[in-house]
Amino acid sequence: MSKFTFKLPDIGEGITEAEIATWRVAVGDTVKEDQPLVDVLTEKAAVEIPSPFAGKVLELKGSPGDFVPVGSVMVVLEVAGEGAVEEPAAAAPAAPVQPAAVAKEKPAKPVATPAPTAAAVVQPAPSAPVPLVPRSEGEKPLATPAVRQRARDLGIQLSYVPGSGPAGHITHADLDAFIARKPVSGAAVSNARQKREGVEQFKVIGLRRKIAEAMQRSKQRIPHFAYVEEVDVTELEALRTHLNNNRKPDQTKLTLLPFLVLALVRAVPDHPEVNGTFDDEAGIVHHPSALHIGIAAQTPNGLVVPVIRHAETLDLWQAAAEIKRLAEAARSGKASREELSGSSITISSLGPMGGIVSTPVINAPEVAIVGVNKMVERPMVRNGQIVTRMMMNLSSSFDHRIVDGWNAAEFIQHIKRLFENPATLFID
Known part of the structure; x- marks a missing residue:
């Protein structure tokens, strides 16, 4: 038998270190080739590191929360053959690294090591x-x-x-x-x-630490300006219900979010200051022509923001399908780095738990975030009569360094008009 020293590989995009999130194995475990050893977290995504060989785990270097440089020893394995072998830090993968599986280049194996049989793998016996x-x-x-x-x-x-x-x-x-x-x-x-x-x-480690750091930076560096507006969504909700009752089998069920995506597509060209990012160190604001909408999504590991790219090219059903696809990818941990970065404005929604008002934190370096609150049936006065209407608040935050209060109010009022007259969402 021999010892094989496995080092943290180069996982691309200039990453020099990674944080240990979760060990998938323990000392004494027998592992198969390509079996996950450890989950690490970079600035871009969570990455699953597999074992290049089958063998027995002799040592684990580091604990969850530790930062380890690329090329440092992570695991020592006992493998078949003679002599000690060290794993060189692997070259950067050609394809983008996926959160669920990291692409790797395998070095030449020191020995021919057959994968262990099912009987050789340690399993907890009742x-x-x-x-x-x-x-x-x-x-x-x-x-x-x-x-x-x-x-x-x-x-x-x-x-x-x-x-x-x-x-x-x-x-x-x-x-x-x-x-x-x-x-x-x-x-x-x-x-x-x-x-x-x-x-x-x-x-506090892993994704939770990244979320904490991002929220802290956003609140420390960005002077948030919050604006809340009440919106009558009675006609919009009636339209949504009608479309869902008559949708085709291959069409995704509509929530409120696809309608908000369409509203942003219609409103943002008239209010370009809300769509973009601010590099406060360089003093440069970037206002792209494209609309890349982040959708804040809660996952078992914490809050992530998958991105609908070029939302201006999507119709209502396409937007609904893309929201569903991205949410499922985020919750399962399979969203790519590209799908989790590059947004120019973000939507925040707590769904049925949305409450009356919220003060969403801006997804830095963006300059605006639009928050959706819960829809409730309430008595309202219309034409001197008390009637029942479906009401909802939009709670939004803006970077007051870039977006003035008046401009923020005009932008939200534009969305309100679109929601209260939903036919205008479909008129170019």
């Missing part, structure tokens, strides 16, 4: 029910936010779950093994009537 003993008082279970959320959903107290990851981190595999053991102690399952004590702590 065992007889065993009594569980919680961690000692004051000992905090270590786990990523995703693992903690899953444990909460399952009603499992992490204090009772053994961790097999680095430094005892609890992984998804540990939760699977815990469930398979069928513990006899009822204390492991949360009981709402039990007294709850203690504080869970976790390090």
Whole structure:
């Protein structure tokens, strides 16, 4: 047997370091060729790093949250053959790196190593029910936010779950093994009537850290100007319902967002100052002719903003299909770097939980973000009569260095007119 030293490869676009987000393996695991070893986070995207060889994990270098330079040792594997082999830092991949899988160039293998059989891979085997003993008082279970959320959903107290990851981190595999053991102690399952004590702590790393840093930079550097307007969407909602009831089988069901995309396409040419980015260090504002609309999307790992490119070329159904495609790609972690960057204005929506008013944070370096709030049926006065109307607020924020308050109000009023007279959305 020999040792194989695997180093963090060059993953392209001038990236010099990456942050360890999640280890997919633990010391002692047997891994297959191309099996994911670790998820790392760059400035552009999350990247899954696979193993170039089959073997046994001897060492893991670094913990979640650590930044590691390209070319530094990540994993030491035991592989078949003789002698120690080091993995040179791989050249940048020719194709764009996808968040779900990183393209790599494999060095010549030191030995011919067949992939391990199914029997050789370590799998948690179900065992007889065993009594569980919680961690000692004051000992905090270590786990990523995703693992903690899953444990909460399952009603499992992490204090009772053994961790097999680095430094005892609890992984998804540990939760699977815990469930398979069928513990006899009822204390492991949360009981709402039990007294709850203690504080869970976790390090802010990975995508959550990137989100935190981006929000902080935006609020520190951009003087936000918020503007909220009430919009009567009764006719628009009637049109949306009618179109959905008569759509073709291959057409995506319409939400409010495709209509807002069309409204931006109609309004932005008259208000070009809201569509663009501001390089405040160079003192240059970029106002593109194209309209690249970011759609803020919540994913299991946090907030991301996939981008509808050249929205001006799309009709209503095409916009709906593209929104759905990008949202699904973002939530599954398969959106590419190109799909997650380059927006010139962003839409923010909390859907049915949209509330009455929000103050969305600008997606820097953009200069405007349009927020959609919840639609509610309310009594309104029209022509001296009290009638029931479907109402909704638009809550938007603007970079006050670039967009004056009057211009921001004119822009939102333009969208309001389009929404309240939805036929005008389709008139060139």
